Amino acid sequence: MPKLTKVCKLCCDNVATFDFMSLTTKCNHKVCRACINQHINQYLNTKGTTKIECFEIGCKALMEYQDMKRVASRDLVERYEHLSFREAIRQIPDFRWCKNPRCGSGQEHFEKENSPIMICVACEKMTCYTHDVPWHEGRTCEQYEIEKGTIEGATRDAIERETKCCPKCGFRIYKYGERVFLTLSYP
Incomplete structure (x- = not known):
């Protein structure tokens, strides 16, 4: 058997x-x-x-x-x-994810750097196509680029690029595996 x-x-x-x-x-x-x-x-x-x-x-x-x-x-x-x-x-060169942490949508932005403000078709939040961060309100891309060159600007850029706002408390957080970390905010 x-x-x-x-x-x-x-x-x-x-x-x-x-x-x-x-x-x-x-x-x-x-x-x-x-x-x-x-x-x-x-x-x-x-x-x-x-x-x-x-x-x-x-x-x-x-x-x-x-x-x-x-x-x-x-x-x-x-x-x-x-x-x-x-x-x-991700293989589509002009595709960007919406930077609104509550959205999760994305789209192709055909205007590229000619019109860097990308408005999400799902939630209508603005993203900078050029820098792939939430729109840098009150600053042009050139101003943002200059500011990014400073230590404070580089820190702000890294925080904006690598973190998301917590949907509950609004603080900027980042995930590492299953763990969530709170970041220090910037002015």
């Missing part, structure tokens, strides 16, 4: 043999479904990439969309599709 269970080499649990699978059809390294989903989750949520390599040391086989649909849970497939879309949209 054939064995109905097998030990997974990653989690060391005794798992039903039908629950073993490979991450990709390009290789035949098999582990249990739970370990595969945990591996995919790590790439999507921790590394933030859709380029998911086989878990086997030295194997560089990459998972494809059909593999994802075959082995992953529904929520991981949705996360993969979302990240794939964002990765693809």
Whole structure:
């Protein structure tokens, strides 16, 4: 009589043999479904990439969309599709994300530097196309560029570029993985 269970080499649990699978059809390294989903989750949520390599040391086989649909849970497939879309949209040179932290929309800005104020079609907030920051109210791009050259301006530019306003308290924050940090504000 054939064995109905097998030990997974990653989690060391005794798992039903039908629950073993490979991450990709390009290789035949098999582990249990739970370990595969945990591996995919790590790439999507921790590394933030859709380029998911086989878990086997030295194997560089990459998972494809059909593999994802075959082995992953529904929520991981949705996360993969979302990240794939964002990765693809970043390839459009004139595309910018809205800088309103409550918006999440983006658009292509065909006027480029000729008309640097980009008004979001979803929330109508202004973004500077040239500097990819919230619109520098009261300053032209040239003035902003000069100010950015000073230490204070460089600090302000970095804060505007790398942080977002917290939707609850309004303080500028940045995320590192799952952790959220409060930044020092500037005048």
